[in-house]
Each structure stands twice: as C-alpha cells, then as structure tokens.
Amino acid sequence: SQTIHQWPATLVQPVGSPLSLECTVEGTSNPNLYWYRQAAGRGLQLLFYSVGIGQISSEVPQNLSASRPQDRQFILSSKKLLLSDSGFYLCAWSVGGNSGNTIYFGEGSWLTVV
Amino acid sequence: GQQLNQSPQSMFIQEGEDVSMNCTSSSIFNTWLWYKQDPGEGPVLLIALYKAGELTSNGRLTAQFGITRKDSFLNISASIPSDVGIYFCAGQFNYGGSQGNLIFGKGTKLSVKP
Numbered sequence: 001s002q003t004i005h006q007w008p009a010t011l012v013q014p015v016g017s018p019l020s021l022e023c024t025v026e027g028t029s030n031p032n033l034y035w036y037r038q039a040a041g042r043g044l045q046l047l048f049y050s051v052g053i054g055q056i057s058s059e060v061p062q063n064l065s066a067s068r069p070q071d072r073q074f075i076l077s078s079k080k081l082l083l084s085d086s087g088f089y090l091c092a093w094s095v096g097g098n099s100g101n102t103i104y105f106g107e108g109s110w111l112t113v114v
Numbered sequence: 115g116q117q118l119n120q121s122p123q124s125m126f127i128q129e130g131e132d133v134s135m136n137c138t139s140s141s142i143f144n145t146w147l148w149y150k151q152d153p154g155e156g157p158v159l160l161i162a163l164y165k166a167g168e169l170t171s172n173g174r175l176t177a178q179f180g181i182t183r184k185d186s187f188l189n190i191s192a193s194i195p196s197d198v199g200i201y202f203c204a205g206q207f208n209y210g211g212s213q214g215n216l217i218f219g220k221g222t223k224l225s226v227k228p
Binding site for chain 1: 147149155156157159162215218220221
C-alpha cells in the first residue's frame with residue numbers, strides 16, 4: 001500500500017532563517033506531488049505541484065520554492081523565512097498522469113516563524 | 115477562475131443528530147471528493163465521486179455527485195463526538211485529456227455536543 005510521510009512535524013524558526021520541509025511517498029511510482037498551505041485551520045492553498053522529477057509548477061508567487069530531486073521525494077524550501085510564512089504545510093500525492101484524481105495527504109508540518 | 119462555495123461554514127449540533135453540508139461550483143466538475151481533517155492532522159479522504167448522479171456511502175456518511183455536475187452534498191447520520199472536525203469538499207475538472215488541479219472548499223467546521 002502507498003504511504004506518505006513528511007517531516008519535521010513541527011518547526012519554530014526565526015525570521016530570515018532558511019526552511020526545508022521534506023516529503024516522501026512509498027508504494028507507488030511517478031506520482032504527482034503537491035505542497036499545500038493551510039492558515040488558521042481552514043482553507044487549503046495549493047503552493048506547488050510536480051508531475052515528475054525536476055518538474056515544478058508554482059501556483060502562487062511567494063517566498064518559497066520546491067524541488068523534486070527524486071521520483072518520490074518533494075522538498076519545500078525557503079532561503080529567508082517571513083512571519084507570514086507561518087502555517088500548516090501539507091504534502092500530498094496522487095496517481096501520476098491523468099488516471100488518478102484523488103489526492104492523499106501527509107500528516108502535515110506546523111511552521112511557526114518568530 | 116473556478117470557484118467553489120461550501121456551506122455552512124460551521125455547525126454545532128447535538129450528538130445523534132443528522133448533518134448535511136454541501137458545495138456548489140461556478141463550473142462543472144468531473145470529480146467530487148470529501149475529506150475530513152482532525153486538528154493538527156492532514157485531511158483524510160472520506161468519499162470520492164466520479165460520475166454525475168452517483169450516490170456513495172461510507173458507514174454513516176453519504177455523498178452525492180449532483181446531476182448538474184456543479185454541486186455535491188455530504189450527509190452524516192446519527193452524529194457522534196468523533197465526527198468533530200473540519201470537512202472539506204474538493205472538485206476537479208478534466209479537459210482535453212488533462213486533469214486540472216483540485217479546487218477545495220473552505221471547509222465546514224463540525225462541533226458535536228454529547
């Protein structure tokens with residue numbers, strides 16, 4: 001069966017520091033991968049999605065970037081965090097190509113920028 | 115762009131009562147999904163709907179894909195305290211063989227009083 005894990009689960013970082021959140025998927029090949037942000041427990045905002053290694057699409061301009069160095073690995077990064085980057089970040093996957101529409105989420109990572 | 119309205123925003127009900135929530139979109143969708151999110155965790159898929167008119171149950175949960183393809187509802191029968199959480203609908207439109215990204219509603223926060 002497929003599983004998705006992201007870490008760290010919680011993170012407190014000072015303004016201006018870098019960020020790296022990592023996500024891995026097991027049990028499937030060539031998945032579509034996603035990063036979402038959720039503020040105040042409501043509303044899921046799509047940040048990035050990837051249909052393959054090295055292929056990243058950004059949905060909103062921001063202080064963050066994403067990379068996919070391996071097929072089942074998706075990383076969310078920032079060089080300098082802002083206070084407004086605080087939130088709950090969710091990694092997700094779906095079956096690759098056009099055959100799968102259902103998205104499955106990871107456990108989430110709480111980021112607090114202080 | 116496509117918009118998705120979810121209502122109600124919140125519900126506070128007595129244990130044992132039935133619950134109904136719905137989502138409507140400004141355009142047609144090919145897929146409707148319903149998720150539940152517990153505090154501090156990632157959303158978990160409850161029901162997936164892929165065909166207009168489809169009615170699907172998952173235990174005490176029932177969801178329907180509207181005939182117009184612009185709406186969906188989720189019903190919970192005989193609510194229990196563990197039903198507490200935020201429920202999200204999500205829709206997706208496929209066009210020209212390409213699948214669009216999921217669009218999420220803003221969630222319905224359900225509180226259950228024992």
